[in-house]
Amino acid sequence: MxxxxxxxxxxxxxxxxxxxxxxxxxxxxxxxxxxxxxxxxxxxxxxxxxxxxxxxxxxxxxxxxxxxxxxxxxxxxxxxxxxxxxxxxxxxxxxxxxxxxxxxxxxxxxxxxxxxxxxQRARPPVLEVAGLRLDPFRREVFRDGRYVALTRKQFAVLEVLVDAGGGVVSAEQLLERAWDENADPFTNAVRITVSSLRKRLGEPWLILTVPGVGYRIGADADG
Known part of the structure; x- marks a missing residue:
């Protein structure tokens, strides 16, 4: 947000x-x-x-x-x-x-x-995709029933990706939605945060990198 x-x-x-x-x-x-x-x-x-x-x-x-x-x-x-x-x-x-x-x-x-x-009335209060359950209000994430502890920034990035409903989100969009106007557009913060988020969520990987475009979340993501 x-x-x-x-x-x-x-x-x-x-x-x-x-x-x-x-x-x-x-x-x-x-x-x-x-x-x-x-x-x-x-x-x-x-x-x-x-x-x-x-x-x-x-x-x-x-x-x-x-x-x-x-x-x-x-x-x-x-x-x-x-x-x-x-x-x-x-x-x-x-x-x-x-x-x-x-x-x-x-x-x-x-x-x-x-x-x-x-x-966003059309969006359920608790978001679910590919075995992932994200509660924006309690700031809790579960994968296949397992609680996943995330940092504030990891949670913010994951919320944007899940909210996209499987669509591709560019690094620029992630900077805009999960950071703020002071974020350096040339920073590698997005790549580092997504990489650490993948590891926190565990295998099989849920976040797919779309070369030259951005990231998306889904059951077929493999890195």
Missing amino acids: RVLIVEDEPYLAEAVRDGLRLEAIAADIAGDGDTALELLSVNSYDLAVLDRDIPGPSGDDVARSIVASGSGIPILMLTAADRLDDKATGFEIGADDYLTKPFELRELVLRLRALDRRR
């Missing part, structure tokens, strides 16, 4: 970003409305966390832009305003959920995962 955090308080934004990373959620930060709109135009996000009171175009303006784009990105409004009228206005603009400052990071994570689940 990749999230855009639109928040003009740098310490709060960085704390949220770092906390989400610990939950295997990649996050980018925009400190103002113009930066938010720019990032939304060039990157693919699963969710947006918007502070309403930001420099430049407001959080409300950014929300309207997201809705108008037809991207379907769920919006969680993050604000100090807790009046019912303020919340009603946010929902009317297009917000899918509301969280008032101060808040617990754990609650934010739970709300983001719930929004992501609702966004």
